[in-house]
Amino acid sequence: MAAALFGAAPSATPAAAQQAPAQQAPAQQAPAQQAVAQQTAAHPVAAAQSWGDDFDGPAGAAVDPAKWTVETGGSGNGNHELQYYTAGAANAALDGQGHLVITARRNTDAGLGCWYGTCQYTSARLNTARTFAQAYGHFESRIKIPRGQGIWPAFWMLGNDIGTVNWPNSGEIDVMENIGREPGTVHGTIHGPGYSGAGGIGAPYSLPAGQAFADDFHVFAVDWSPSALTWSVDGRAYQTRTPADLGGDRWVFDHPFFVILNLAVGGDWPGSPDGSSAFPQTMVVDYVHATTSGTDPLPYTGRITGPGGMCVDVAGASSADRTPIQLHNCTGNAAQQWTVGLDGTVRALGKCLDVDAASHSDGAVIQLYTCNGTGAQQWSYGAGHDLVNTGSGKCLDSPNGSSADGTRLQLWTCNGTPAQRWTLG
Structure with a gap:
């Protein structure tokens, strides 16, 4: 101790x-x-x-x-x-x-x-x-x-x-x-x-x-x-x-x-x-x-759904750095296949879910970026189905709880609302 x-x-x-x-x-x-x-x-x-x-x-x-x-x-x-x-x-x-x-x-x-x-x-x-x-x-x-x-x-x-x-x-x-x-x-x-x-x-x-x-x-x-x-x-x-x-x-x-x-x-x-x-x-x-940890859901590979059952999606299925992350109708394509790992990363298309510029600010853009091991790319999946960026202590969030197709996801102070509830599967 x-x-x-x-x-x-x-x-x-x-x-x-x-x-x-x-x-x-x-x-x-x-x-x-x-x-x-x-x-x-x-x-x-x-x-x-x-x-x-x-x-x-x-x-x-x-x-x-x-x-x-x-x-x-x-x-x-x-x-x-x-x-x-x-x-x-x-x-x-x-x-x-x-x-x-x-x-x-x-x-x-x-x-x-x-x-x-x-x-x-x-x-x-x-x-x-x-x-x-x-x-x-x-x-x-x-x-x-x-x-x-x-x-x-x-x-x-x-x-x-x-x-x-x-x-x-x-x-x-x-x-x-x-x-x-x-x-x-x-x-x-x-x-x-x-x-x-x-x-x-x-x-x-x-x-x-x-x-x-x-x-x-x-x-x-x-x-x-x-x-x-x-x-x-x-x-x-x-x-x-x-x-x-x-x-x-x-x-x-x-x-x-x-x-x-x-x-x-x-x-x-x-x-x-x-x-x-x-x-x-x-x-x-x-x-x-x-x-025991026998039912720990991680590691997980598959879709992540949020408000309205919409899928977390890489805009345009692009693997370019700084591609925005959005909500989209679930299609099952590679842009919606995520791996939530025991190493704290959330990955799609070979790159990582990332907070732009490692920001801690409400409203910061969530994007796809080359994996680099920084806190901006470390995520914790909680019992309340929130995805917490451990680098900032804030949550993956859909602005105003929107479930509209094309809604860009952001970083926001964790509040336990449906706007921050994400389901693996």
Whole structure:
């Protein structure tokens, strides 16, 4: 996690995972990718659940050991964290109402030692390293996070080969982390060889109008395919990462990862609690679910239809650069045969669906152009049947919802209307 890399948890974690570099706030790279805010998560996944925990059980019970390993220790986890992670139900217990409650509190045991001396705080960290790991799919948790300076909750994943290749070669996916001084903001980040620690690649998501995440439950998720990761909050995607974001570094998100939940106190990124920090603080987890990606509609080749059942069409069936894209009566010809790929491109006639001049402006022309790998040609097909240009965070749109033959398509702020609803097939 940018909230504590997989660090020193004696006896409860794989041996090779017990050393990790200090972690700082991840670099917020590729601003165009960050602009995917307020969109539906890409690549709808199968409804079939592959793993999950709804935390049903009596109040005070520990988590199911057939699903979770409870880590222990006060090593600082490579981040100079201040808490001691306790065993059993001392700091992680069911509430009898279908929730797991992870509690961070001030330590009263003078014999409990941390890396800096007597531990100031206790908390809990759980992982599925011994019970569940999966490559690709949809990973989701509904959480009400705590608040306060120095408080650091996280829902994240690590590659299951960490015991042999070590971090960051194993890869790390931070689905959600928050530092208490940012009550309305969470972060999603990836770490790997050449882009770890403070160089992690990620983006923040902020609630509108000064709202705080600690005030209510929110759903944090990542959709993971072989060539992309898309983060969402409450079903609204806010960033997509692909190998193109790595600047030539290795994409390591190609093997199973396991799940981690934890609540850290202090550390290099959030800093220590201060006089404004109140304890105890609780991270309340409603559920954690994982589903497979078996019904992902991509890759797809065929027609794309929009308003009035009209087809997305290359004007004049021309393959020349800058040929406008329009709506047209469906004819089945090559100008209406599109390939929506896992690489984020939408192609016809050997060229790519493109935003003219890589514009982020409403009304920008959508055209055909030689494929070049830029954000102007990266598209995400969402569960709401929108086509989001991930370079701008805006949607493929028919002006005023027109279904007239020859309507030229444009880029427009995503609004969920039929003017932006596209059907594959």
